[in-house]
Amino acid sequence: MYCLLENRALLKISGTDSEAFLQAQLSNDISKLDDTSVQLNAYCQHQGKILALFWVIKCEDDFFLSFPLDLLEAIRSRLQMFVIMSDVDITDITKKYIQVGCINETHQKALVINDKLSLIITDKKNINQFNMEPTVHWDMACVDSSLPEIFSITSEKLVPQMLNLDIDEFGVNFSKGCYPGQEVVARLHYLGSAKRRLFAFDLDSEVNIGDSLYCASSKSAKARGARYKSSGIVIFRIKYNSHFYCLATLEVELKDAKITLNNEQGPTLTRINK
Template identity: 50%
Template sequence: MITQLKNRTLIRLSGKDVQPFLQGQFSNDINALEEGVVQINAYCQHQGKIIALVWVMKKSDDFYVSLPSDLADVVTKRLSMFKMMSDVVITDVSDEITQLGLLEGDRQGLSPFKLNAQQSIALVSDVSGINFSNGEVWEQACIANEVPEVFLVTSEKFVPQMLNLDIDEVGVSFTKGCYPGQEVVARLHYLGKSKRRMRAFECNEKVAVGDALIVTGSTSTKASGMVVRCVKLDSKSLCLATVEVAYEDDEITLNNVQLTRIHND
């Protein structure tokens, strides 16, 4: 199945300084990125909170950064501010290149970048002749594969550990060197286990990104968690949400509706 990812912006970064520039901005090891692979990166502010999650792809000497469109201006302005005198050209190519989400083996002659075992991303200039499935299928796969997302409403709400980006260093490298927020993220990592993690849930009502999770027994002064991404299917809603680990299997409600945890781990 192939889905057109209409709500994502694609930015191309080029120039002789582009690789070291991105290495100093994003949380993952850009120097280790190979062609044909999607690398998940957190773009953090100085306190370690994630401004945006970006998918980085490499093609020849250029890098392509995919992210939700509602954060495109924020990220583009920040990248432009930090590049200063570096030889880096930042171009929004969303009108030239269409982003497609591919599930499993359905490639229809495309050359995708692998996101995980079931999902890939293709960048194409012509979509004629491609049979598209609906966006809910892609979102359901993202939730099943626990692919996090950050939107404008949740920007600067999470540190990487809350979204499980530190597990197997899927979105954070602890050996690559400095980037904005690196000291805070590394300190949290070496201090021990994160108190909040991302988990998958389902319920019978519609939910929205940014909705708060409530656990009756929690002593936290904040909500016990927050919806990260979600999709409404015919009979139920699926979501990824952060939750206090100590209460992840307790009775959890969202908008006064009980959530049921989906055990993928």
């Protein structure tokens, strides 16, 4: 199945210093990226909070960064700030190419994301080569794969561990060099103190990115009289076959507790076991 991913920006990073530049900015080891796969990377600020999640693609001597369109201007400007005297060019090529999500497809141009999902980046003139299905199928596959995303509403709110990026070093490499926020991310890793993780949920009611998860039995919710303190946050949501699904962070100790949306009277979320 092929789906046109129209809501994603695409930046090209080129120049003789492009690999070194990205290595110094992103959470994963860029030197390990080949031209057959997509590498997930967190772009963090100095406190370790994620500004954006990039799908990084190597294209000969250049690199492509794919991420949600609503972050394009903020991220392009921030990356440009750190170019300084390096031989690095950052070009917005969003309108030049199309991005096609592949679900359980084998294609010679497909770049592997995981065992189910892959990505094709191709010229717009090739769009008719694909029998596109509605994007909701891609979104559902992302929920099934627990593939996280960061949008403007959740930018600078989460550290990589909350999105499970540290597990099997899927999105964070702990032996590479420094990058913004690296000390905070590494300290959480080596102390084993990730109290919140990413989980998939379903529910019968409308849910939106940025909504809070609430647990009446949470110690943090009761602390200092904070009756409605959040125990997590929704980072991705879809409506699929008249039902709602989402990916959300949640305190690990509450994963089997009753979780409601936004407050104690909100709709109940059912965790999807994987």
